[in-house]
Amino acid sequence: MFGTDTVATKFVLCTRTDTGKSTLAATAAGVGTAAALICDLLLTRQGRLHDGIVVTRPGARSSHPLTDLTLNRLTGRRSTSDCLHILGADAYSVVTDHLVDTGVLRFVRNGRWWASHPVVQPVDPNVAAAPAARLAVRLSRGQRMDLGDTVLVGLLAAIGIDHRLPVDDAHTARHHLARLLDTLPTPFSELFRETATAANARRTSPGRLL
Numbered sequence: 222m223f224g225t226d227t228v229a230t231k232f233v234l235c236t237r238t239d240t241g242k243s244t245l246a247a248t249a250a251g252v253g254t255a256a257a258l259i260c261d262l263l264l265t266r267q268g269r270l271h272d273g274i275v276v277t278r279p280g281a282r283s284s285h286p287l288t289d290l291t292l293n294r295l296t297g298r299r300s301t302s303d304c305l306h307i308l309g310a311d312a313y314s315v316v317t318d319h320l321v322d323t324g325v326l327r328f329v330r331n332g333r334w335w336a337s338h339p340v341v342q343p344v345d346p347n348v349a350a351a352p353a354a355r356l357a358v359r360l361s362r363g364q365r366m367d368l369g370d371t372v373l374v375g376l377l378a379a380i381g382i383d384h385r386l387p388v389d390d391a392h393t394a395r396h397h398l399a400r401l402l403d404t405l406p407t408p409f410s411e412l413f414r415e416t417a418t419a420a421n422a423r424r425t426s427p428g429r430l431l
Contacts, residue, residue: 226285227257227261227285227287227288228257228258228260228261228264228369228372228373228376229254229257229258229260229261229287229312229316230287230316230319230320230325231257231352231373232253232254232257232316232373232376232377233254233257233313233316233317233320234320234325234349234350234351234352234353235352235353235356235373235377235382235385235386236250236253236382237341237343237349239343239346239350242340242341243313244382244385245380245382247313248309248420248421249380249381249420249421250313251308251309251310251311251312251313252305252309252380252416252419252420253313253376253379253380253416253420254308254309254312254313254315254316255304255305255306255307255308255309255312256305256376256379256412256413256415256416257312257316257373257376258287258288258291258308258312258316259275259291259295259301259304259305259308259412260372260373260376260409260412261285261287261288261291262275262277262288262291262292262295263408263409263412264368264369264372265283265285265288267281267283267288267292268281268292268295269408270301270408270411270412271408273300273301273302273411273415274298274299274300274301275295275298275299275300275301275304276297276298277292277295277296277297279296279297286319287315287316287319290315291308294307294308295307295308301411301412301415302415302419305415305416305419306419309419317341321341324344325343325344325345325348325349326341326342326343326344326349327341327342327343327344328340328341328342329341329342352373353385353386353387354387355370356370356373356374356377356386357386357387357388357389357394358389359397360374360386360388360393360394360397360398361388361389361390361393361394362390362393363393363396363397366401368406371401371402371404371405372405372409374386374398374401375401375402375405375409375410375413376413376416378398378402378413379413379414379416379417379420380416380417380420381417381420383398
């Protein structure tokens with residue numbers, strides 16, 4: 222339960238290789254995961270974002286441990302940039318630990334016994350790869366996505382790693398992604414602009430879908 226059922230958990234899985242290694246620099250990983258946690262607040266109506274301010278309900282609680290943790294850290298009214306900074310310091314490791322606790326990822330020793338160090342690897346590579354694979358198929362085929370998946374692919378674009386999705390038809394995927402991003406509700410578009418700035422993402426980078 223609570224394994225890969227949030228934007229935050231799916232985002233972290235989308236940023237890891239088949240061996241479990243992160244494909245993001247520390248700053249982008251932290252900011253991206255922080256934004257994903259805020260997305261989960263918005264999707265579950267535990268928080269609101271308007272004009273650069275994230276507002277959570279006093280005393281709000283969630284049945285999901287990650288969302289509950291986010292609520293505990295973001296109380297009252299805070300700017301989006303402050304929220305990304307507060308959560309981003311350890312968001313990636315917190316969500317990774319959650320995926321370990323729920324049996325999606327695991328720590329294994331890498332190297333010889335006298336110089337080994339723990340690395341994170343998927344317990345079932347198919348489960349870990351499922352979020353990215355689903356997005357890739359729907360983008361390649363121009364299929365409809367629910368809001369959760371649209372938010373997830375929008376976040377990947379904001380961070381600058383949407384081009385890493387294993388799409389079969391890059392042309393169709395590029396145009397479908399552009400259409401999807403145009404349908405995002407304003408709070409998510411606003412959040413992703415702030416996220417892209419904070420992570421120093423560049424939408425015009427070569428090889429990007431956008």
